[in-house]
Amino acid sequence: MNDCITIQQISKNFGNQKALDHIDLGIKKGEIYGLVGVNGSGKSTLMNILFGNRVISESGGYTGQIRIENRTIAIANTKDAIKNGIGMIHQEFMLIPELSIYESINLNKEKTINQNKQSWLQKISYLDDKENKTLAKKTLKTLGFDIDVSLLVKNLSVNTKQFVEIARAINTDDLKLLLLDEPTAALNTEDSNILMKIIKDLAATGVAILFCSHRLHEVCNLCDKVSVLRDGRLVSTYGHQEMSVELLAKEMIGSEVDQMIREKGCTSEETILTLQDFSVKSPEERIRGLNLAVKKKEIMGITSLSGHGKAALCYGIIGYYPMTGEVFVAGEKKNNTISDSIAKGLFLLPDDRKEMGLMMEESVEYNIVFSSFQLKDKFKKKILKLFSVENMKIIEPYVKKQIAKLNIKCTSQKQKVRELSGGNQQKVCIARAAAMDPKILIVMEPTRGIDIGAKEKILEMIVKMNRDRDMTILVASSEIEELKRICDRIVVLCEGRLSGILDPGASEEEFALALTGELNNE
Amino acid sequence: MSEQRLRGLPQIVIGSFLMLLFIIAAALNYNMAELISGSLIKFAMNGIFVLALIPMINAGVGLNFGSSVGITAGLMGMCMAIQFRLTGITGFLAAVIISIPIAIVFGFFYGRILNRVKGKEDIAAIFIGFAFIPLMNFFWTVAPFSNREMLYPIGGSGLRPKISLANYFTKVLDQLFVVKIGTIEVPWGLLFFYAVIALIIVAFFKTKKGKALIAIGSYENFCKLSGLGINSNRILGVILSTVLAGIGICVYAQSYGFVELYGGPGAFAFPAISAILVGGCTGKRATVCQAMLGTYLYQTIFLLSAPIANTLLVPQMAEIVRMIITNGIILYAFLNQRKAGVHDEK
Numbered sequence: 001m002n003d004c005i006t007i008q009q010i011s012k013n014f015g016n017q018k019a020l021d022h023i024d025l026g027i028k029k030g031e032i033y034g035l036v037g038v039n040g041s042g043k044s045t046l047m048n049i050l051f052g053n054r055v056i057s058e059s060g061g062y063t064g065q066i067r068i069e070n071r072t073i074a075i076a077n078t079k080d081a082i083k084n085g086i087g088m089i090h091q092e093f094m095l096i097p098e099l100s101i102y103e104s105i106n107l108n109k110e111k112t113i114n115q116n117k118q119s120w121l122q123k124i125s126y127l128d129d130k131e132n133k134t135l136a137k138k139t140l141k142t143l144g145f146d147i148d149v150s151l152l153v154k155n156l157s158v159n160t161k162q163f164v165e166i167a168r169a170i171n172t173d174d175l176k177l178l179l180l181d182e183p184t185a186a187l188n189t190e191d192s193n194i195l196m197k198i199i200k201d202l203a204a205t206g207v208a209i210l211f212c213s214h215r216l217h218e219v220c221n222l223c224d225k226v227s228v229l230r231d232g233r234l235v236s237t238y239g240h241q242e243m244s245v246e247l248l249a250k251e252m253i254g255s256e257v258d259q260m261i262r263e264k265g266c267t268s269e270e271t272i273l274t275l276q277d278f279s280v281k282s283p284e285e286r287i288r289g290l291n292l293a294v295k296k297k298e299i300m301g302i303t304s305l306s307g308h309g310k311a312a313l314c315y316g317i318i319g320y321y322p323m324t325g326e327v328f329v330a331g332e333k334k335n336n337t338i339s340d341s342i343a344k345g346l347f348l349l350p351d352d353r354k355e356m357g358l359m360m361e362e363s364v365e366y367n368i369v370f371s372s373f374q375l376k377d378k379f380k381k382k383i384l385k386l387f388s389v390e391n392m393k394i395i396e397p398y399v400k401k402q403i404a405k406l407n408i409k410c411t412s413q414k415q416k417v418r419e420l421s422g423g424n425q426q427k428v429c430i431a432r433a434a435a436m437d438p439k440i441l442i443v444m445e446p447t448r449g450i451d452i453g454a455k456e457k458i459l460e461m462i463v464k465m466n467r468d469r470d471m472t473i474l475v476a477s478s479e480i481e482e483l484k485r486i487c488d489r490i491v492v493l494c495e496g497r498l499s500g501i502l503d504p505g506a507s508e509e510e511f512a513l514a515l516t517g518e519l520n521n522e
Numbered sequence: 523m524s525e526q527r528l529r530g531l532p533q534i535v536i537g538s539f540l541m542l543l544f545i546i547a548a549a550l551n552y553n554m555a556e557l558i559s560g561s562l563i564k565f566a567m568n569g570i571f572v573l574a575l576i577p578m579i580n581a582g583v584g585l586n587f588g589s590s591v592g593i594t595a596g597l598m599g600m601c602m603a604i605q606f607r608l609t610g611i612t613g614f615l616a617a618v619i620i621s622i623p624i625a626i627v628f629g630f631f632y633g634r635i636l637n638r639v640k641g642k643e644d645i646a647a648i649f650i651g652f653a654f655i656p657l658m659n660f661f662w663t664v665a666p667f668s669n670r671e672m673l674y675p676i677g678g679s680g681l682r683p684k685i686s687l688a689n690y691f692t693k694v695l696d697q698l699f700v701v702k703i704g705t706i707e708v709p710w711g712l713l714f715f716y717a718v719i720a721l722i723i724v725a726f727f728k729t730k731k732g733k734a735l736i737a738i739g740s741y742e743n744f745c746k747l748s749g750l751g752i753n754s755n756r757i758l759g760v761i762l763s764t765v766l767a768g769i770g771i772c773v774y775a776q777s778y779g780f781v782e783l784y785g786g787p788g789a790f791a792f793p794a795i796s797a798i799l800v801g802g803c804t805g806k807r808a809t810v811c812q813a814m815l816g817t818y819l820y821q822t823i824f825l826l827s828a829p830i831a832n833t834l835l836v837p838q839m840a841e842i843v844r845m846i847i848t849n850g851i852i853l854y855a856f857l858n859q860r861k862a863g864v865h866d867e868k
Contacts, residue, residue, distance in 0.1 A: 320747060338746065338747065338749040339749040339750075339751065342748070343749075348747060350747055352743075355743050355744075356744050356746075356747050357744070358744065359737065359740065359741045359744055361740070370733075370737065370748070371748045373730065373733075374733070374734050374737075374748065374750060375748060375749055375750070380730060387729045387730075388729060389728055389729055389730065390730075390733070
């Protein structure tokens with residue numbers, strides 16, 4: 001075998017959940033190997049194993065074998081990975097904002113004046129800044145980039161940051177395998193193309209590349225070979241000639257799933273939520289001067305690339321992050337607090353279920369009724385006409401009915417939410433929202449990290465709430481395909497500004513243009 | 523999994539240590555009946571301080587290292603009762619009732635400060651507790667009390683550090699409804715008062731407000747997103763803790779026989795925290811059962827170890843043992859909390 005890297009029988013469990021199930025892969029020298037799969041299919045886990053991410057060792061390590069050039073290696077931490085010639089480019093930037101470009105690129109492999117053999121001496125010898133700068137410059141040049149390397153990383157644009165990240169990964173003498181985890185997610189089309197070219201050039205020098213992306217057409221263009229992961233298993237592998245976007249998409253999702261499709265056109269003309277000159281500041285995102293009107297009984301999708309404002313919009317409307325501008329709910333002006341939002345009939349199911357959407361150590365039952373008990377005075381009874389406590393006589397049958405209705409798989413309604421699967425946890429969230437019975441429900445990333453069967457059930461529940469209770473629903477998601485199926489209109493944001501309101505029937509190209517802010521919207 | 527097995531280990535270790543002490547005490551021919559009734563009094567007189575920790579822990583404000591704030595309110599209540607020369611059970615109850623509004627005001631400001639230092643409440647509370655004592659020292663010296671029994675014997679102005687309650691309400695609860703069971707004297711009045719306070723706490727955490735408090739303590743972001751007022755509820759938790767600490771000192775003082783001013787309030791925070799941790803609380807959520815178990819184990823160990831250590835080992839050994847256990851247990855709990863945190867992240 002002339003494989004550069006061979007992966008044999010790799011398995012990994014997170015708790016009871018199987019993230020990877022006996023994966024076999026072989027990547028040749030100079031080969032670009034694609035890896036595709038839906039969210040939660042195990043791509044990132046595999047990357048993390050190969051790069052020795054702490055997450056893996058902290059959650060019990062992996063089983064199986066990794067061989068580089070016929071040497072079996074054990075990767076316990078990132079240091080091991082780098083030592084063995086593995087580099088990685090992350091989906092989110094792993095750069096230190098306060099360092100300059102050349103410091104970032106040479107981080108942990110700085111050249112020093114008076115190179116000494118003794119390692120402890122090396123650690124305290126002076127850095128050769130001049131040499132480091134030339135080295136960084138040279139590396140960036142190979143990427144077709146000419147820039148002052150003493151600029152601070154925090155002052156760079158998103159695109160440049162991505163290239164610095166790449167430069168950092170390839171700035172090593174014996175790079176054998178480069179891992180790319182969604183490297184193009186933050187780039188616009190033009191820069192993506194540049195990146196593609198760089199990757200090809202890099203492969204031509206004999207580096208094996210594992211390329212992981214959601215953008216299937218990129219994978220089809222770039223990769224010599226591609227494997228599809230589904231639910232932690234490797235389901236199929238194709239060569240460059242055999243693959244096509246449609247084929248990969250079908251393999252990723254698995255053809256046996258019945259897709260939920262909603263009949264459209266039942267919205268009323270009445271406007272229920274109006275945003276005027278709406279701006280939000282969150283730690284990661286900004287919304288800048290947005291104007292938007294949501295109609296009653298509408299399901300409105302909200303999408304953007306990550307970091308471009310879809311989360312900030314949702315959290316801003318509910319009042320979690322400070323906002324400026326005006327929000328009107330059914331004609332009434334809403335102030336900036338969450339309690340006022342809820343009083344006016346808004347409710348939000350957050351994307352971060354574990355931290356903000358659920359009480360993990362509490363029972364299914366308590367999670368479902370908590371919000372409406374505390375805020376809507378439902379399910380309560382008075383003791384001595386003074387103290388309100390939970391009325392278990394109402395709660396128990398109600399929860400039982402909801403569990404049956406939503407098909408929540410749990411041993412009993414007293415089971416802790418932590419013990420449920422992601423899909424069932426999300427169903428508990430939705431049941432909580434249903435008990436609140438808001439006028440406007442904001443759901444964030446309803447299907448993130450959820451297996452495919454449960455995804456459809458959850459989308460169905462959202463549509464059903466909209467239909468049966470005339471609920472207006474805002475769905476923020478990065479899964480455009482899902483939004484297309486359930487939404488009446490889809491708002492696309494770019495850099496915190498409204499980039500377009502698209503019809504669900506709009507083409508992929510239109511969405512791609514809108515996401516990158518290049519859609520002409522008269 | 524191993525964490526789960528370890529849970530309860532400290533209780534077992536301390537419980538067996540207590541058994542050992544009882545056996546040694548019996549072997550040394552101590553009067554067991556006296557020791558046991560003594561342990562009941564110790565339990566109830568210190569117990570309310572431990573119960574007072576529960577609201578703050580459950581509201582997520584952390585361990586109340588600054589209980590001297592609430593205790594000062596109780597001292598002020600008692601000083602007022604003495605000033606008006608109220609005696610017996612009336613005096614005691616008056617002290618409690620006067621202390622409550624003072625504690626509410628103190629607790630409000632204490633809570634406001636703790637809300638500003640979210641995440642570092644424990645350390646902030648320690649310093650608030652320390653800083654509050656000199657501030658109140660000033661008050662004790664200039665407060666316009668006029669009952670001669672409270673003032674410095676010489677000079678006649680400023681409160682004395684240790685005011686005797688002998689003429690007022692010494693042991694009113696200790697000696698209320700004392701019933702002898704066999705040879706053991708059981709102070710039913712004191713235990714009854716303690717039980718009422720404990721029941722109020724249990725009942726409170728069953729109500730809507732109490733449930734909200736617990737949820738905020740454990741799942742702050744969840745509750746924030748649900749529209750519950752985080753800061754106001756945290757302040758409520760702090761106020762409850764402060765009020766209970768004030769009642770606690772009244773109970774303690776009637777049993778001890780003196781009102782200790784000036785540096786006195788600073789001595790109660792650590793033992794109370796140690797006690798609830800001995801009872802199995804991890805510092806994230808506390809129950810009345812943990813407080814009761816912890817108080818009994820902790821207080822009885824000291825009751826027994828003092829004479830035993832003084833007999834078997836060097837004199838003063840009791841104090842050394844007390845310090846090691848009190849501070850060691852707090853350190854142990856912090857270590858455990860850190861472990862639990864890592865486990866949660868996963």
